[in-house]
Amino acid sequence: MSTLPIIWKGDADPLAYEEARVGRVFNLRRPERYPLAIVKAREAAHVVEAVKIAIEKECRVSVRSGGHSWSVASVRDNAILVDFGDFHELTLDEDMGVVQVSPSTTSAELNAFLKPKGRMFAGGHCPDVAVGGFLLLGGVGWNARNWGTACEQVLAVDVVTADGRIVRADANDNSELYWAARGCGPGFPGIVTKYHLQTRPLVRAMRSSLYVYPTTKYRAVFEWVLKLTPTFDEETEIVMISTHPPGMDELHLMVLFISFKNDEDTAKHALQPAEDTLPSNPVLHWFCQETDLEKEYVGQAHANPAGHRYHCENAYIRDGEDVVSVLEKALTTSPSKETYTFWYPLAPWSRRELPDMALSLRADHYLAMYTICKDATGDKACRDWTKNIMDEMKRYSIGAYLGDIDLQIRTTKFWGDEQGRRLMDIRRKWDPQGVFCGYLDKGDRSGVDGLDNKLDG
Ligand SMILES: Cc1cc2nc3c(=O)[nH]c(=O)nc-3n(C[C@H](O)[C@H](O)[C@H](O)COP(=O)(O)OP(=O)(O)OC[C@H]3O[C@@H](n4cnc5c(N)ncnc54)[C@H](O)[C@@H]3O)c2cc1C
Incomplete structure (x- = not known):
């Protein structure tokens, strides 16, 4: 493993810290929230190390893939922010049409890679939305009214867990995490380091x-x-x-x-x-x-x-x-x-x-x-x-x-009743101490409890 690329709030040049804190954030409404450190991960081992440092220091971990969260959920007070901007992986199994992709890969990058190979992926409409946050949400991609949500093409995810292990989650192994990764949004009880996605033939x-x-x-x-x-x-x-x-x-x-x-x-x-x-x-x-x-x-x-x-x-x-x-x-x-x-x-x-x-x-x-x-x-x-x-x-x-939506302003119902309860149980089971920041609601309080999943008004 190479040396951990970490920038500590206390030690860094203020400009370098500020760039690492919000330089990759899309929304210009930048929050007054200040992470303890930013890890510019280049490999899965860096993500594991970041989680272990957070456990030792008893602080939380947040994640940024493409920085397109409207509420800038990646930037949290006193957390260690794992930024995937320098972490690149993109390989296609041409026989199976299955692509392995790192979370900061954007919709446009993924399709530029797939096109010469005669494949495509119905990712986010905006070119710069990254698969990391998009797929966890479900992902309303191209032609969703017919092709469904993009997360339905997720075959497996590689995940760093709250105790610092790397696991693969799919329909057979760690299937609870696989279930949650398709629709839990920005409250996933782990960090996805790689997606395995089914692509479709390129539309001519x-x-x-x-x-x-x-x-x-x-x-x-x-x-x-x-x-x-x-x-x-x-x-x-x-x-x-x-x-x-x-x-x-x-x-x-x-x-x-x-x-x-x-x-x-x-x-x-x-x-x-x-x-x-x-x-x-x-x-x-x-x-x-x-x-x-x-x-x-x-x-x-x-x-x-x-x-x-x-x-x-x-x-x-x-x-x-x-x-x-x-x-x-x-x-x-x-x-x-x-x-x-x-x-x-x-x-x-x-x-x-x-x-x-x-x-x-x-x-x-x-x-x-x-x-x-x-x-x-x-x-x-x-x-x-x-x-x-x-x-x-x-x-x-x-x-x-x-x-x-910005959960600091409004929370409402996001899942069916049964699925909402199951998701909160899975989150508590996989991250009982709240190592991961979870949903950014008003005051950043929801933590391990997650969201109520109740209609407002
Ligand atoms: C201009 C624009 C256009 C958009 N268009 C669409 C659209 O067409 N369809 C659609 O469905 N959505 C769309 N969105 C919403 C977008 O999908 C979400 O904002 C999504 O969170 C962006 O993903 P990201 O990785 O870029 O965000 P980030 O800000 O990097 O991440 C958001 C949150 O997701 C979680 N997360 C991200 N990566 C990981 C990871 N690797 N492991 C664990 N948790 C992670 C974290 O909680 C993080 O705080 C759009 C957003 C914008 C700003």
Whole structure:
């Protein structure tokens, strides 16, 4: 093992410490929380050593893979932060299509590696989200309404446990950890050092159709896409985004269909029902335009600019609610030009039986608000708008996705009742002393107890 790359708060040059503390954090709203030390792990043995130091010093351990947690959950007071930024592993078993990947690998890096080998992985939409935090959450990746969550492609995880051992967890060995790793989110009772993922064949003809309307047409547009969705082609992702499109001063609704096919004709056929029925006079419109993951990543990076301040919220809407009315305010108002809000239908996946795993809560309709401002003067408007919308919307919700929420502001239901109880039992069993920081709730108090998994409001 090489010498442990560790930066102690007390000893380090303040600039080097600050860079190690938050330099890889995406959200510019950096917290006033100060780890005792940061370990820039390059190999699994460094992670083990970090855990052993924490046990000896009776402090906690936190983890950073890609630094995209909205609440910056990796940065915790007096903890040892294990940062995976310098830890790189990426190998593919071409016969099996199984990739072994280190946690800081981003969606874009993984797919750039797989593409020449004729494979892909439906990871996060944003190019820079790392698999580490994303897969623990479940991972709403490309075409989730049909391909399901990304964690369903996790075959095994290599984990450093709270007593400093390295174990492999899969369906046969350490299966409780494997169960928890697929949906527990940022409260996993271990540190994942490697994922073993099933990839899928590369899609040869990705095509998109786009329809942009003013928000004054909200009802007509939403009712159109809602009617289309249940029978729409199953290899097509559908999303409606409320945003200020480039070059437009007013808030608009963009309805985007992305089909994942292997030839032009099949893609056209899949996208045609939208083209045949579209509401009149879109302000911008294209049909079956050639695209690929790289192009989509560019768009995503533009929509989610680095160096900005983010407030994030979401809800699964109870099936059967009047979703057009429930989401109206969220999709027709906005606190800033940078903000965007999206409705993301999850059926038919939301109606399918799931593998036995922690991830267990979902609905046909998902709504997320990515509330964005350039500097701290915009924080209040963004925070108030987000809270106001959520206060009204949550009574129609069955809970939320752990990936798009700040638990310091709101906790609610994240798993089915039985799965939530089982998850908290597994956490207590695998980390009884609370070596790992766990969920970052208000005041960072939840520790070994974890979350209540109860609806708020
Ligand atoms: C711009 C943007 C776009 C996004 N788009 C999507 C999307 O399309 N779909 C979606 O589902 N989510 C999306 N998210 C949410 C994203 O998946 C989560 O924020 C996720 O936590 C990011 O993972 P990370 O490794 O980059 O985060 P980090 O901040 O590094 O980690 C977050 C937390 O996860 C846990 N964790 C991370 N790595 C490990 C590990 N190796 N072992 C144990 N615990 C670990 C820790 O508790 C850590 O504090 C997006 C987020 C952003 C900022």
